[in-house]
Amino acid sequence: MKGFSHLDKKGKAKMVDVSEKPATLREAIARGSVYMKPQTLKLIKEMGISKGDVLGVAKVAGIMAAKKTSELIPMCHPLNITSVHIGFTLDRKKNKVDIEARIRVIGQTGVEMEALTAVSVAALTLYDMCKAVDKEMTISEVMLVEKRGGRSGVFKRS
């Protein structure tokens, strides 16, 4: 199964052996969006002016989830991440909240999954906080946008 690093020659799952790789600075940036009704976005924005609890709770959830990545994704290596940054942008035109997570580590493998997990759980928390007013929110375009460090060098999504 050429290229599928988490599968051995017989197609069986394994955790890739990174024992021999050097511990270097690695960084990954992921993004995603939560689409919602205009009224839902307006409510989130109004709270942002006063107290900001919806986005505040989503941020804490995303940061804590980043630390749980290797418990959630079976073949992920445990890593002691050294930085998590999560930001939100409210897009009034497209009625969505954009989420961006940037994770850094000194480690033997990359933090793509940590960044994607942080975005996903922040998005799920946004859904949870707002679902009483809008059950049809949709989480979309969760993707890796940048990755650097390690042997494979810099990746930037085109």
Next chain:
Amino acid sequence: MKGFSHLDKKGKAKMVDVSEKPATLREAIARGSVYMKPQTLKLIKEMGISKGDVLGVAKVAGIMAAKKTSELIPMCHPLNITSVHIGFTLDRKKNKVDIEARIRVIGQTGVEMEALTAVSVAALTLYDMCKAVDKEMTISEVMLVEKRGGRSGVFKRS
């Protein structure tokens, strides 16, 4: 903050009090899709014929994540879910894998977040298993499609 059940009158976060609600059968169905290169989908499909480990690992990850929902989503109530079903459909035309999770519980509150979390973590696991061949996979259209049980009755996404 009318309608935001997880916020009190001052916009502060809280866990909704469901103590007085009866424990009834509740069910939720969520869906999502992982878009990828045609070649990536082809590889997953070929493995499905022989061993199916990529989808097999993603399914186990989704089931285990459903049980972790209240650890990930800050205001979620812990629930002893009684059933998790996760299914995958390979869509060769649109080059995506569709994921569906159905969760059931006898409980005092619904399992939307459990279903959405199961879909999200299954999707993240798919990404992790295939990222060596396709870093540009995208997780999209994660949404609640159906929910039944409890006072608010049946919800079906239009």
Next chain:
Amino acid sequence: MKGFSHLDKKGKAKMVDVSEKPATLREAIARGSVYMKPQTLKLIKEMGISKGDVLGVAKVAGIMAAKKTSELIPMCHPLNITSVHIGFTLDRKKNKVDIEARIRVIGQTGVEMEALTAVSVAALTLYDMCKAVDKEMTISEVMLVEKRGGRSGVFKRS
């Protein structure tokens, strides 16, 4: 070892058997205080006016910790708590933040430990958020103030 319910006749630890107890509504309220420098309290208060993130993060941490109680306290029974409420009061005279947690459940045993754990972890998080400006903060007077439900009836700390 009369009275120590978590010890058997030989003084060995055990988890008390609550299988035969009925599931009833139980509630517990705990309190605690974090003492700090006047300047630290002033900074927290100023943020409370604008964004409130220190207390906001501490509240989320306390709620999530309440759900983890049976993972932390060895002889605690797992319970699906149905309500968590955490409140903070800034005391300018005594230079402290008072924390109160109220937990409810329909269960076979009480939620004292959940309330005490929520207060403790909210207090620890306050410490963590402010430790760069004040390493000498002290967590004190963490105690159960009220408990109701179950065979032993109402307890109110005098």
Next chain:
Amino acid sequence: MKGFSHLDKKGKAKMVDVSEKPATLREAIARGSVYMKPQTLKLIKEMGISKGDVLGVAKVAGIMAAKKTSELIPMCHPLNITSVHIGFTLDRKKNKVDIEARIRVIGQTGVEMEALTAVSVAALTLYDMCKAVDKEMTISEVMLVEKRGGRSGVFKRS
């Protein structure tokens, strides 16, 4: 928000970036006390002579909690702690049990929160083990007493 390292310029929560800090030996010592009725202390002491299970269980709980610190405290960095030592002293004059935790690590950031968490959870466990005979026990004076290693050098509480 000068000095609050876990808040960015807008007062929003973040996990401090320690990626560039060197991994060095760091140590922290925290203390706390559990106040109780004379009779409760006497019972604990008597068990200490024979079997010691109350303090034994509290010690295991404290050690395991130290390892869970970054799961409990939202902005805490995960660290692979290399040593945990927890000790108890019975104070018959003041009717309290004093708890001390000392944690060591080779890491990029300090272990104050790990030491404070170990003390807090050991104290909560003492409460849990003894609550059937004494619901009015109080956890107080949980504080950092010493910290060494890292750029900021030695801290000793005066």
Next chain:
Amino acid sequence: MKGFSHLDKKGKAKMVDVSEKPATLREAIARGSVYMKPQTLKLIKEMGISKGDVLGVAKVAGIMAAKKTSELIPMCHPLNITSVHIGFTLDRKKNKVDIEARIRVIGQTGVEMEALTAVSVAALTLYDMCKAVDKEMTISEVMLVEKRGGRSGVFKRS
């Protein structure tokens, strides 16, 4: 796949749906043994006379692991266990420590896996505590010995 309840008709893993089953009292008893050198057993026994920490720590570990069963075994339903009892017997003739765990719950499914997990983790902890003096200890005969409650009635291993 007749009989394999955790597999669907195509041999794919699933969590069995127990939503319709009544919550009744269920109990399971499991056993296992740790074989060791005579000298290792002697050391454990001598400690048992004075402080008993090896068995004490193993017991706490087993109780806490019982509560984690559904996090470890992918298809296991989460359950709020209401009683855990773990006992040890030192067998000087066969140079082994026998471990027995008895778990009870009011639930919709049985607690065999909880009992087997408690025995296994208590055994692993015994190994960990003694491995500096005896790396060749062996964990054997971990088995379900009794199970009652639920539709399938009483099971006793012959």
Next chain:
Amino acid sequence: MKGFSHLDKKGKAKMVDVSEKPATLREAIARGSVYMKPQTLKLIKEMGISKGDVLGVAKVAGIMAAKKTSELIPMCHPLNITSVHIGFTLDRKKNKVDIEARIRVIGQTGVEMEALTAVSVAALTLYDMCKAVDKEMTISEVMLVEKRGGRSGVFKRS
């Protein structure tokens, strides 16, 4: 208590201080067997030809458990393991499935407990997947077979 590294001079439990040990490559291999009825083994084998889900799920469970070792075994140090390999062998003559786990890490202490935990949880998962057809399966001969790295050098079970 000479030789019991997890006990101090008074026989009290502690986590060994490994702060001063160098981080080196360490590896451990553990094995164990699940004995079952011939018919149960036959069913597992038949599935292995088509879909392999029983062994597939057990493998994922074992890998994820290896990452949880320090949460399960009280005195275990947390470690960022860099490789997990789990293999199964079906033994038709003795009606058992043999499980082998090999773990690697760059760390300050060994990974024996991680390897033994991976084997144990994979075995428990096998039991769970097959228990509807065979409640009398037995987990036996769980043992460390090899260990290398660190000051104590190579250990091979005779």
